[in-house]
Amino acid sequence: MMHKFLMSVYKEILLLKRDFGGLVILFVMPLVLIVTITLIQDSTFKTVTETKIPILLVDNDKGEIAKTVQENLNQSGSFEIVTTLDNTSVTEAIAREAVFKGKYQLAIVIPEKLSSDLQRKVNQNVEKILSTFGMEDTVTAAKIQEIKPKEVKLYFDPATQLSFKNGVKSAIDKMISQIETKSIYATFQDQLGETDEPLFEQKSFISFKEIVPKVDDKEIVPNSVQHNVPAWTLFAIFFVVVPLSINIVKEKSQGTLVRLITNPVPYAIVILGKTATYLIICMIQFWLMVAVGVYLFPYLGLPVLEIEGKLLLMSTVALFSGLAAIGFGILLGTVAKTQEQSAPFGATSVVILAAIGGVWVPVFAMPKVMQYASHISPMNWGLNAFYDVLLRSGSLLEILPEIILLLLFFLLTTTIAIGYDKKKRAV
Structure with missing residues (x-):
């Protein structure tokens, strides 16, 4: 069983290597996005306060x-x-x-x-x-x-x-x-x-x-970097939904999945292989974003991202956020019949989840109806967990509810995907 799982991971890595352009987009696009958005917001802030x-x-x-x-x-x-x-x-x-x-x-x-x-x-x-x-x-x-x-x-x-x-x-x-x-x-x-x-x-x-929280007698003053790095990291992580769902649809249309299962390889092993591979991609995305916030932003005249003593908890949030994104991508790829269905729907749904999750507009500034709707967005759970760690100096116990929600979302979506695939084959 372990051999089949490792071979499944190896197969996913080979597929990603063949689509080098898509792989570059997965890593470069989020970096360009976070630098651009943070520079715009920081310059806007300076325009209001300095110019x-x-x-x-x-x-x-x-x-x-x-x-x-x-x-x-x-x-x-x-x-x-x-x-x-x-x-x-x-x-x-x-x-x-x-x-x-x-x-x-x-x-x-x-x-x-x-x-x-x-x-x-x-x-x-x-x-x-x-x-x-x-x-x-x-x-x-x-x-x-x-x-x-x-x-x-x-x-x-x-x-x-x-x-x-x-x-x-x-x-x-x-x-x-x-x-x-x-x-x-x-x-x-x-x-x-x-x-x-x-x-x-x-x-x-x-x-x-104004009374602000202090750590070691130093005031914690939120800045554009502390808001943008977690927000756009989540957006990048959830954007793996698009290539992942396309990958699954391709396997179905090209007959690759049928050959895998006739080996026989259970669909759950195929799912685990994809989960492990894309989870590595999500974590690399997260660490690249953090590296940009810590090392590149100061050279661009932006505040440095303070992660001292917080990286482990932030990585934990990113890990479970990645699982939630992968679960959604697997479900979409399993249900969709063509790439024309999975790609537009995946991209649009990620944008909608980001919008209602507070990535673009703070939840408190939304109408009441949208504030209630934000609670169903996994991006909102991940964003709150990141804010608890970065801005509120939260512990593992304080971010545990959001982590549990993200894990349950992954388990629910993958279970539905496996059940749907099994039922479809039984027909």
């Missing part, structure tokens, strides 16, 4: 608020303020046209008399409050004139991402709120008279502090 984005500012106010908004935008380090185009001051019409044509991502239009009207409104409110305490003349309070609310207009390029829009709107809203608050404090200070020290402390009382 200044030019934005148009239309200042119709010419007052203190416009000056404060411009100073705060400059101090953020994320924006380059543009107030003139072709030596002409930017108007709202010019700004709107430039943004809607995609030349700029954002234009901020500050309305006329914003500073003066805000100060008048604050004065009215302060006088009204003080009059209730008998500190102001009620006649003055009665002369309050209605001041219409002002709007700071934001024009966004229609192609701008929603996350960028929300971030900018939140930042500007916070900025305006702080300006209003300071104006109220300053007006109260003036109305109550000069003092040696400020009556109101204007420092923020509530602040935010």
Whole structure:
């Protein structure tokens, strides 16, 4: 039995050697993919955090608020303020046209008399409050004139991402709120008279502090490499479904499988031979991906993949992920009748499993229905296990549920494949 198994493995290796181009694609394609995607995502991150984005500012106010908004935008380090185009001051019409044509991502239009009207409104409110305490003349309070609310207009390029829009709107809203608050404090200070020290402390009382996990007193800061290496490693591993299923269909159409079984070689031995061979391919893919993350990425200006003390657990996750992928490929190859069925369906199904598994879009950002659907994707199980090891410093016990699910998926798919083949031959 062992001899038949080894001969089956040897046969698979010979088949792979004959398809050298396909073998190169299995190893080179994932490496090109992971380098390209990580560089794009890392450069996008740097664009947001390091490179200044030019934005148009239309200042119709010419007052203190416009000056404060411009100073705060400059101090953020994320924006380059543009107030003139072709030596002409930017108007709202010019700004709107430039943004809607995609030349700029954002234009901020500050309305006329914003500073003066805000100060008048604050004065009215302060006088009204003080009059209730008998500190102001009620006649003055009665002369309050209605001041219409002002709007700071934001024009966004229609192609701008929603996350960028929300971030900018939140930042500007916070900025305006702080300006209003300071104006109220300053007006109260003036109305109550000069003092040696400020009556109101204007420092923020509530602040935010991010608490991140630490290992050996070092903060664990997730980066693009820690997310992309496991995600695209899984994608590469599961892509063996395509050549594996094609291989099985070829054997059926060429009569190779019939000759093997008449030797006799049980179909289960044939399956084990394919499993062992393609599992080696999956592990080589994984180790190549890790090597790229550790040794090549630093030369490309990317963060290094930290695997110290984690490689064994990561290899365990890759091993069982490979088993799950191989089981799916065996089932597909057994059920499919032609290569035209197995190849497109295999590639499409892998893309779908990657999509709902969180490889491209984080599961938490998906609609509720898709979040529930993600639980049936073996890629999601493998990805969670990788994240537990890399980002959460998880132990074998913590990734055991995902490993069991991956193993059960392999056993279920191979059992169905063997049962289907046996039933088909009995007919």
